[in-house]
Amino acid sequence: MNEFVFATAQYESGDWDSAPLLPVNLIDSIARYTQLPVSPTGAIVPLGSSDAMRYPLLYLTGHLPVRFTSQERATLTRYLDRGGMLFVDDHNHDVDGMFHKTVTDELEQVAGKLSKVPTAHELYSAFFTFDDGPPNTSHELNGWGDNLIHPYLMAATRGTRISVLYSNKDYSSEWNFHPDNKRFYSVDNTRFGVNIVVYALTR
Amino acid sequence: MSGGMSGRTSGDTSGGTSGGTSGRMSGDMSDDDSLTRSNPPATHGSAPVRERILRWRSALLAVVLSRGVLVGIGAGGAAVGLSRMAGVAQVAEWSFGGVVAASAAAVVWRRARAHALTVERTALWLEERAPSLRYALVSAIEGRTTAAMELAHAMSAAMWEAPARAALWRSLRIPAVVAAVGLLIGVMLPRSVAEAARAGAADPTAVTAMLSSAPLGSLTVSVEAPAYARLAARSNFVAPTLVRALPGSRVDVTGAVSVIATSARLDDQPLGLRPDGNRWRVSFVTGSKRALLAVARASESRLVALEPVIDSAPVVTLHAPARDSVLRAPRGSIALVATVRDDLGIASAAFEYIVSSGEGERFTFTRGTLGAQRSDHARATTLRASLDIDGLALSPGDVVHLRAVARDWNNITGPGVGTSESRAIRIARAGEYDSVAVDQAPPPEADKSILSQRMLINLTEALVKRARSRSRDDMLQESRRIARDQTRLRRQVSDIIFSRLGDGAQNSGEHSHDDGHGHANDDALVGRALTPEQLLRAAERATEMSGNPLDFEHDESPVVAINRPMLEAYNAMWDAGRSLDGGEPQRALPAMYRALAAILRSRNAERVYLRGTPPRIVIDLQRVRLKGKELGAPVPRSPRLPLDASRAGVLARFGNVITALARNPRAGIDSLIMLRLAVVERHPAAASALESAADEVRTGRDATASLLRARRALDGGVVVRNSLPVWGGVP
Numbered sequence: 001m002n003e004f005v006f007a008t009a010q011y012e013s014g015d016w017d018s019a020p021l022l023p024v025n026l027i028d029s030i031a032r033y034t035q036l037p038v039s040p041t042g043a044i045v046p047l048g049s050s051d052a053m054r055y056p057l058l059y060l061t062g063h064l065p066v067r068f069t070s071q072e073r074a075t076l077t078r079y080l081d082r083g084g085m086l087f088v089d090d091h092n093h094d095v096d097g098m099f100h101k102t103v104t105d106e107l108e109q110v111a112g113k114l115s116k117v118p119t120a121h122e123l124y125s126a127f128f129t130f131d132d133g134p135p136n137t138s139h140e141l142n143g144w145g146d147n148l149i150h151p152y153l154m155a156a157t158r159g160t161r162i163s164v165l166y167s168n169k170d171y172s173s174e175w176n177f178h179p180d181n182k183r184f185y186s187v188d189n190t191r192f193g194v195n196i197v198v199y200a201l202t203r
Numbered sequence: 204m205s206g207g208m209s210g211r212t213s214g215d216t217s218g219g220t221s222g223g224t225s226g227r228m229s230g231d232m233s234d235d236d237s238l239t240r241s242n243p244p245a246t247h248g249s250a251p252v253r254e255r256i257l258r259w260r261s262a263l264l265a266v267v268l269s270r271g272v273l274v275g276i277g278a279g280g281a282a283v284g285l286s287r288m289a290g291v292a293q294v295a296e297w298s299f300g301g302v303v304a305a306s307a308a309a310v311v312w313r314r315a316r317a318h319a320l321t322v323e324r325t326a327l328w329l330e331e332r333a334p335s336l337r338y339a340l341v342s343a344i345e346g347r348t349t350a351a352m353e354l355a356h357a358m359s360a361a362m363w364e365a366p367a368r369a370a371l372w373r374s375l376r377i378p379a380v381v382a383a384v385g386l387l388i389g390v391m392l393p394r395s396v397a398e399a400a401r402a403g404a405a406d407p408t409a410v411t412a413m414l415s416s417a418p419l420g421s422l423t424v425s426v427e428a429p430a431y432a433r434l435a436a437r438s439n440f441v442a443p444t445l446v447r448a449l450p451g452s453r454v455d456v457t458g459a460v461s462v463i464a465t466s467a468r469l470d471d472q473p474l475g476l477r478p479d480g481n482r483w484r485v486s487f488v489t490g491s492k493r494a495l496l497a498v499a500r501a502s503e504s505r506l507v508a509l510e511p512v513i514d515s516a517p518v519v520t521l522h523a524p525a526r527d528s529v530l531r532a533p534r535g536s537i538a539l540v541a542t543v544r545d546d547l548g549i550a551s552a553a554f555e556y557i558v559s560s561g562e563g564e565r566f567t568f569t570r571g572t573l574g575a576q577r578s579d580h581a582r583a584t585t586l587r588a589s590l591d592i593d594g595l596a597l598s599p600g601d602v603v604h605l606r607a608v609a610r611d612w613n614n615i616t617g618p619g620v621g622t623s624e625s626r627a628i629r630i631a632r633a634g635e636y637d638s639v640a641v642d643q644a645p646p647p648e649a650d651k652s653i654l655s656q657r658m659l660i661n662l663t664e665a666l667v668k669r670a671r672s673r674s675r676d677d678m679l680q681e682s683r684r685i686a687r688d689q690t691r692l693r694r695q696v697s698d699i700i701f702s703r704l705g706d707g708a709q710n711s712g713e714h715s716h717d718d719g720h721g722h723a724n725d726d727a728l729v730g731r732a733l734t735p736e737q738l739l740r741a742a743e744r745a746t747e748m749s750g751n752p753l754d755f756e757h758d759e760s761p762v763v764a765i766n767r768p769m770l771e772a773y774n775a776m777w778d779a780g781r782s783l784d785g786g787e788p789q790r791a792l793p794a795m796y797r798a799l800a801a802i803l804r805s806r807n808a809e810r811v812y813l814r815g816t817p818p819r820i821v822i823d824l825q826r827v828r829l830k831g832k833e834l835g836a837p838v839p840r841s842p843r844l845p846l847d848a849s850r851a852g853v854l855a856r857f858g859n860v861i862t863a864l865a866r867n868p869r870a871g872i873d874s875l876i877m878l879r880l881a882v883v884e885r886h887p888a889a890a891s892a893l894e895s896a897a898d899e900v901r902t903g904r905d906a907t908a909s910l911l912r913a914r915r916a917l918d919g920g921v922v923v924r925n926s927l928p929v930w931g932g933v934p
Contacts, residue, residue: 013604013625024820031824031830040822063566065557067625097530098557098568127835179822180688191833202840 003037004030004201007055009047009086011072014064014099018043018091019172023059026193028179033194034127036201048072052079057200060088061172066103068110076110076186080163085200086111093137093170100168104154109158111164119152123162126199128191134167135192137174145170161203165196252358253322253344266371267315269307273378279304280385287389300389308345311378332370333363358560392719419500420459421445427453430549431612433580444876444897445508450491451615454509458483458498467498469509491616493880508874508880516619517545517609519552524605527627533597537590539574541607541623548580550618552609554588580612590628603628656772656799661781663788663795669789679786686783689795693776696802697771759931772801829931853882853889853917861910864900872897882917889916 006023010016030038045051045058048071054056058079080086081117088107090100108114117123119133133151138148146168154166158172175190182188245400282303286296323341330340336358343358353397361525421442428434429451439445448454458465459482467474476483489509496507523540543552553575562569586607595603606625610618670678737853775798805909860878864871875897883890899906 013627021820024822028822028827029823029831032827032829033833033835035829040824041819064559064602065568065625067604067606067622069624092566097566098559098570102557122838125838127837128833129836140397162263162560178820179827188831188833191835194835198835198837202837 003039004057004082004197005039005055006030006042006083007045007052007058007060008042009052009060010044011047011060011062011066012069013067014062015091016060016062018063019089019176021177022061022175022193023189025175025177025179025182026191026197028182029188029190029194030197032182032188033191034198036198048075050075052076053082053084056084057197058084058086060086060103061091062103063091063097065098065101066106068106073106073110076154077105080111080158083158083161085162086164087167087196087200088164089167089170089172091170092174093139093168093173095146095148095150095168097145104166107156107164107166114154114156114164114166116161117155117165117181121162122203123153123165123195123199126202128195130192130195135189137169137171137189139170139173147169162199218642251493252340252355256322256326256329256340256344259329260320260322262371263320263325263328266374267312267320270310270315270378271434273375274311274381275304275306275308277378277381277383277385280382280387280389283389284385285388329363329367333361333366336363345362350675405489419465419498419503419505422459422498422505422507423457425455425457427455427473429453429615431614434547442901443507444901445510445874445879445894447510447512448489449514449615450489451513452489453486454489455484455486456496456498456507460500465500467496470494476859493883495877495880503869504873506876508876510880510883510934512612514613514615514616514617514619515546517549517552518544518622519543519607519609519621519623521605521607521623521626524626524628527629529629529631530592531631533592533595533599533601533630535592537592537628539586539588539590539605539607541586542583543586543621544583545609545611545619545621546582548582548612549578549584550610550612551578552584552586552607554586554590555606555608556590557604558595558597559604560598560603562600569587592628597630599630599632601630645834647718656692656776656795656802659685660762660792660795660799662688663783663792666788667792675786678788682783682788682791686780689776689780689791693773694779696773696776699769768801768805772798772805775801849885850917850919853873853878854885855879857914864906868900872900875900886916889913892916 006027007171008016008023027038027040027042030036043055045055047058048069052075076086077148077196086107088103090097090103092099094100104114117133119131120130124133134153136149139145148168150168153169156164171193175193182190210537232738236782269922279300283296283300286299322344326344330336330338339354340358340361340363343354365434422442424446426438426440426446428449431451432449446454456467457479461478461481461483465476465483467476469487474485474487476485478484489511491511493511494509496509498505498507498540502919516670519541519565520543521539521541523538541552541554543549554573555570556573557570560569573590574586576584577587578584584608590603590605592603597603604627609621613619663682666678666681666685673681734914775794778794779791779798782788782794856878859873861875863874875893879890879893879897882893889912892909896906896909896913899909
């Protein structure tokens with residue numbers, strides 16, 4: 001069986017690599033909690049490249065404005081049409097920030113309208129169960145960014161399946177630490193990342 | 204009226220009138236004594252009575268004329284209807300109707316002898332309708348005697364208007380009915396009914412049945428584009444199977460037969476057909492989605508596919524600046540040039556910019572537009588502006604994101620917005636050119652990704668405090684765990700030092716790709732400390748290997764000048780790690796303090812960045828596999844459908860269409876149209892072939908080639924792959 005490779009989308013505008021440790025942290029969590037065959041390192045894939053088709057899940061984040069090139073739009077459209085899933089997280093945690101404004105504009109052009117993911121969605125029970133929907137982050141609870149706690153994630157769907165998952169919760173900050181430092185947490189805050197991966201691979 | 208009036212006048216005007224009236228008067232006056240008493244004789248004799256009768260004479264003339272007109276209308280309408288049923292031309296039928304109408308009116312007037320309506324005849328008509336006159340009116344106006352004068356006085360007081368007026372209205376009833384019936388026959392009767400009647404189906408049931416069974420005939424579709432498109436010409440299609448129109452277009456569909464027994468639906472929405480002469484007509488406005496117009500008549504139906512024509516968003520190309528740039532200082536201006544094209548017309552265009560300032564987790568943004576243009580439906584334009592860098596008051600590290608944006612006039616589904624590629628203009632940070640990072644975004648912090656030196660010091664100090672209460676083995680284990688973290692941090696510092704030196708440098712530096720837990724692929728440097736001189740020599744070699752000499756100042760090489768604080772930290776970390784690994788945390792602390800101080804000096808110098816080379820961390824899967832404290836409980840799932848699951852259904856449907864074509868070509872055409880609508884988005888080539896096939900079948904041509912083409916397109920081409928995809932998706 002082929003192993004899962006966690007891929008970070010590299011886009012031409014903005015700071016795509018603002019959370020460099022998130023991939024390995026989630027890879028560690030996947031190994032720690034599941035038996036999914038997983039590659040020990042992540043991959044970085046240009047969003048405008050057809051190499052993106054090799055990965056079932058792409059992770060995209062940043063702080064700066066996102067303007068996809070026409071090649072990136074075309075590749076992403078094809079990627080989503082073919083069943084890929086894109087997970088986008090606003091590293092600014094700011095609905096008034098330019099990352100949010102520009103990337104949602106781009107995503108709606110490519111994937112259609114983003115709508116709220118209900119807290120009963122199977123995304124929240126794909127592996128771990130989150131009865132209250134997406135877990136809050138310390139950035140939200142500390143009042144950083146837009147000083148809001150976002151109760152919902154947003155998503156665009158292909159059929160009944162999420163094709164683009166969009167988060168304002170700043171998981172990019174929350175999960176951007178070396179996996180060895182999980183030992184300092186009483187409860188692993190990356191568990192929801194496992195749900196995202198399991199959902200992308202199995203739904 | 205005409206008969207009654209003419210009969211009365213013809214028999215009474217010869218002299219019988221006077222005798223009759225005089226005889227009637229002799230016996231009546233005594234009974235009407237009160238009338239005489241209450242109305243004293245007038246000095247003018249019969250003059251007031253005569254005037255009243257003259258007014259009534261005018262009214263009678265008007266009524267006679269009206270009767271003639273009404274009867275003429277009725278007769279003319281009936282004549283038109285009859286001629287229509289006889290199948291004469293439309294001009295001829297109206298001419299014939301006119302002649303008949305005029306003749307009928309003339310006959311009515313003639314029979315009423317309106318020209319002979321004298322005062323006496325009017326009086327006679329009145330006294331016949333008003334019993335209160337006691338047949339004395341004629342005598343009153345004719346007599347010259349005193350008795351006649353008195354009678355005239357009496358008559359002048361008599362009230363005959365009400366019964367006479369009622370009689371006038373009654374006389375108009377029948378002509379009005381005649382006119383209505385004639386109009387109904389002549390004007391309202393559609394040609395199709397006349398045709399049916401002419402064919403011999405006289406009773407209404409038979410007429411309706413015949414109309415229902417009449418063939419649907421061909422449809423004519425006229426399309427008028429929405430106003431914003433400014434497309435003057437209407438498009439007309441005769442007997443179409445497919446009509447393409449911009450969303451918001453007005454579509455007029457006209458049928459060749461009567462509206463009776465004909466119905467139309469647009470998808471599930473019934474449409475109201477209206478008669479248009481002998482044809483039917485329906486109008487509607489197209490939406491932005493595909494739709495199917497179905498027209499039915501008895502057992503016959505016709506389908507017309509309506510396909511929206513997409514109004515393309517403007518195509519915007521940014522020509523200048525041609526690429527992303529880094530400016531050493533926020534001064535000067537940048538020329539901006541973009542071209543815009545649109546299929547129907549450009550409404551506005553402008554350059555948009557966003558300035559992002561800040562770093563780390565704190566960013567602020569400002570945005571604005573430049574060089575805005577409005578256009579009156581031009582289909583191409585060039586946008587020019589100048590970005591004043593001084594005016595933006597940029598700071599080092601700020602990034603200006605530029606793009607051109609254009610909108611079209613589409614007020615139905617739009618406006619369509621087109622954007623160019625974006626360009627990023629970054630202002631360099633101070634000292635940036637001394638280092639390796641010239642990428643667009645600011646570099647992350649040096650110690651962001653690892654357990655910091657300060658944290659390691661805290662852990663070591665805590666361990667020293669607990670040393671007395673712990674066993675030697677426990678303390679050794681804990682100390683070695685800190686040593687591993689210290690090793691990892693040291694290697695990170697090594698990566699920083701050599702990161703600017705390229706691949707060749709990696710061979711010289713401490714660049715093992717491990718997780719710091721003893722699973723590294725050790726290179727030549729791992730396992731032994733380097734003196735600063737050794738490390739610097741290695742860095743110098745690496746510099747030479749890169750083949751790209753770097754700037755330097757004074758007598759130091761750039762590697763030394765830039766990395767000296769980090770080299771100190773590196774070696775201090777070596778010392779600390781060695782002590783920790785030997786279970787001597789107390790001895791490790793001074794070296795750790797030195798390392799921290801060196802790192803802080805390095806950070807203050809703002810010369811160390813990790814940009815472009817994210818830390819490469821390899822997870823030891825076997826070590827961590829299923830070691831998590833929490834337990835997940837995956838819920839059952841349903842497998843996803845194959846990507847081409849829809850293709851099998853479409854192919855089955857195509858087979859049914861072929862069967863239908865063989866059995867009933869007309870139904871087969873409808874099925875082809877519906878299949879075309881279903882596949883046009885996913886399989887446009889197949890849709891094109893199906894459209895051709897429908898046209899060919901409809902016009903009696905051979906559609907085999909088109910159907911084969913459609914079949915091949917729906918089957919999908921042969922895909923050659925060199926290997927299986929990495930995951931379930933098809934590459």
